[in-house]
Amino acid sequence: MPRESLIMFAVAAVLGLAGLWLLLQLRSPQGPVRVYVYRMAGIMMVAGGIVLGFSAYAMWQWSAQP
Numbered sequence: 001m002p003r004e005s006l007i008m009f010a011v012a013a014v015l016g017l018a019g020l021w022l023l024l025q026l027r028s029p030q031g032p033v034r035v036y037v038y039r040m041a042g043i044m045m046v047a048g049g050i051v052l053g054f055s056a057y058a059m060w061q062w063s064a065q066p
Contacts, residue, residue: 002063008056012049019045 022042026035 001060005056005060005063008052008059012052012056014049015045015052016049019043019047019049 019042022038022045025038026042030038
């Protein structure tokens, strides 16, 4: 696996876990502004992690092709 793909997978994992943490914080009562910010940032970070993970996988597969 190329080093670039490993870096992309690591960043994708960090983004996904940080977004998941933000979304899990919504289980406890929060103010309306915090709910909005955590929901928006959490969903965007999880989505970014998923997209970056797909891109890393594609780059890994393309680099393995002869």
